[in-house]
Amino acid sequence: MVRVEKFLSLFRLACKSGLLCSLMVGSAIADNLLAEPEASNLFQRISNAFRQNNYDGVFIYSHGNSMESLRIVHRLDDTAERERIVRMDGPKHELIRNGEEVTCVHSADWKGDINHRIPAGPFAKAFIRDVSHSSSGYQVELIGPGRIVGRDTMRYAIKPKDEFRYGYQIWLDQETGLLLKSVLLHGERVLERFQFTQIDLENEIPDTELNLGIKGEVFKHHPLLLSESETIEQKKPSWKLTWMPDGFVMRMQGIRRTHGGDMQADTLTYSDGMTAFSIFIEKASAEAQEQMATQKGATVAVVRVIKSNSGNHFVTVVGEVPMTTAKRLAESIVPVELPK
Amino acid sequence: MTDNLRESISALMDNEANELELHRLLSSMEQSDEVRNTWKRYQLASFAMKRNLPKNLNIDISAQVAQAIADEDIEIETGGMIKQAGWNRLIKPLTSVAVAASVAFVVVFGALQVNQSGSVTGVVKQDSTELNTLAIGGNPGVKDVMPVSDEALTPSQKKLKALIDTHTQQVDLSRGRAFMPYAQLVSDSESQRY
Numbered sequence: 001m002v003r004v005e006k007f008l009s010l011f012r013l014a015c016k017s018g019l020l021c022s023l024m025v026g027s028a029i030a031d032n033l034l035a036e037p038e039a040s041n042l043f044q045r046i047s048n049a050f051r052q053n054n055y056d057g058v059f060i061y062s063h064g065n066s067m068e069s070l071r072i073v074h075r076l077d078d079t080a081e082r083e084r085i086v087r088m089d090g091p092k093h094e095l096i097r098n099g100e101e102v103t104c105v106h107s108a109d110w111k112g113d114i115n116h117r118i119p120a121g122p123f124a125k126a127f128i129r130d131v132s133h134s135s136s137g138y139q140v141e142l143i144g145p146g147r148i149v150g151r152d153t154m155r156y157a158i159k160p161k162d163e164f165r166y167g168y169q170i171w172l173d174q175e176t177g178l179l180l181k182s183v184l185l186h187g188e189r190v191l192e193r194f195q196f197t198q199i200d201l202e203n204e205i206p207d208t209e210l211n212l213g214i215k216g217e218v219f220k221h222h223p224l225l226l227s228e229s230e231t232i233e234q235k236k237p238s239w240k241l242t243w244m245p246d247g248f249v250m251r252m253q254g255i256r257r258t259h260g261g262d263m264q265a266d267t268l269t270y271s272d273g274m275t276a277f278s279i280f281i282e283k284a285s286a287e288a289q290e291q292m293a294t295q296k297g298a299t300v301a302v303v304r305v306i307k308s309n310s311g312n313h314f315v316t317v318v319g320e321v322p323m324t325t326a327k328r329l330a331e332s333i334v335p336v337e338l339p340k
Numbered sequence: 341m342t343d344n345l346r347e348s349i350s351a352l353m354d355n356e357a358n359e360l361e362l363h364r365l366l367s368s369m370e371q372s373d374e375v376r377n378t379w380k381r382y383q384l385a386s387f388a389m390k391r392n393l394p395k396n397l398n399i400d401i402s403a404q405v406a407q408a409i410a411d412e413d414i415e416i417e418t419g420g421m422i423k424q425a426g427w428n429r430l431i432k433p434l435t436s437v438a439v440a441a442s443v444a445f446v447v448v449f450g451a452l453q454v455n456q457s458g459s460v461t462g463v464v465k466q467d468s469t470e471l472n473t474l475a476i477g478g479n480p481g482v483k484d485v486m487p488v489s490d491e492a493l494t495p496s497q498k499k500l501k502a503l504i505d506t507h508t509q510q511v512d513l514s515r516g517r518a519f520m521p522y523a524q525l526v527s528d529s530e531s532q533r534y
Binding site for chain 2: 299
């Protein structure tokens with residue numbers, strides 16, 4: 001009797017957990033989402049879906065202690081992608097993008113630094129990764145079907161192969177492949193979350209929905225050019241890492257002017273295709289002793305002082321990597337020996 | 341251990357135990373290793389079926405937390421919790437902190453901050469997700485001690501904030517960051533907290 005009850009109890013559990021249900025409905029799921037995918041195929045699918053579909057939705061993005069809801073309207077025209085992003089919380093702020101041209105409007109009470117609060121690329125591009133490296137540090141696993149924002153999804157885990165980077169879980173719309181939800185995980189903890197709370201994928205997007213909806217000070221600019229100009233000198237790096245996790249490759253190096261233009265830093269940026277970290281090296285005064293470590297959401301920053309024959313330097317590691325990785329990176333930076 | 345107890349455990353896991361069963365279970369768990377172990381096994385089976393199997397089954401969190409705290413070469417001052425939001429506050433030296441150890445899976449990491457005069461201030465930060473939970477739960481120990489405006493930052497804190505922004509922008513350009521594209525749109529302004 002007890003055994004029967006135990007079985008029934010486990011059966012109830014299984015039903016609750018969706019395990020049996022998923023076995024039963026498995027055959028109905030789009031074949032292309034079912035296979036355990038290569039990381040690169042999966043990312044390609046995600047970016048294509050964001051670019052090719054027309055959609056109008058609201059998503060939340062939470063990061064550390066802050067959470068924000070944003071509306072995204074996206075339409076693929078013959079000539080270019082058009083999109084409009086509207087901040088739904090706090091001071092009003094909107095941007096529209098027509099191909100590469102960006103127009104931004106914010107209300108008078110907006111306090112943000114406008115130049116650095118604009119995503120450099122279209123919404124869709126934010127999901128395009130250089131996938132040639134991203135498979136080395138991660139393994140993709142199909143978890144199973146689910147439901148997000150009223151739509152049937154397939155859920156995948158992108159698991160790091162070592163403890164030096166974060167993991168992800170993503171939920172893709174079964175019909176379109178659109179990313180409807182993603183979480184960034186450190187072990188079992190969620191550090192960042194992106195999720196649509198409402199989305200319309202069915203209806204035509206009228207022009208009116210792609211026009212600015214508020215009045216205020218208007219900015220037009222080309223974020224890519226603006227940022228490139230901030231790299232003032234390309235040269236051989238005078239610093240190098242003696243250690244970094246497998247799969248990271250250098251993406252940028254040079255001397256950069258940081259905000260305000262009154263600071264210069266030797267900069268190295270590395271990425272493994274999924275995540276990235278930057279290392280900034282600046283001259284420090286002889287008595288500098290400051291060491292700092294801080295974290296918000298998935299982003300960590302570590303500052304340390306290196307003392308060498310050529311004087312003291314601040315080394316700052318900033319990245320979306322676990323704190324232990326950032327600290328180890330900060331300890332692994334050394335000056336490049338110049339040939340005599 | 342009686343079959344009755346086993347059934348009660350099973351019922352409790354299904355959220356179907358009544359008040360009486362619960363009390364009986366709790367008191368027998370206090371006294372009997374066997375009951376405790378049965379509970380543990382059933383939970384594991386349940387986790388496994390829900391595909392939530394923890395990676396490290398034998399981890400004793402309390403020992404880990406204790407170890408993590410012991411490993412940090414810092415002073416921990418009591419005197420109230422600190423909630424943090426936004427870089428402005430995160431990079432402010434903290435003078436008064438406490439460790440929240442009440443909830444399972446609290447992860448503590450330490451940050452050592454040495455100020456210019458050379459004296460050492462201890463900083464223990466809880467994972468921000470955890471802090472959120474505390475704030476929502478209305479923990480009376482939570483108090484706001486950090487100034488929030490940019491003007492309140494020291495030059496070195498401003499510099500760090502600038503470097504973080506530079507990294508975010510740079511990474512956005514090189515498309516080095518997957519799935520979380522809108523960090524830059526999320527401001528540190530007052531209204532965006534929590």
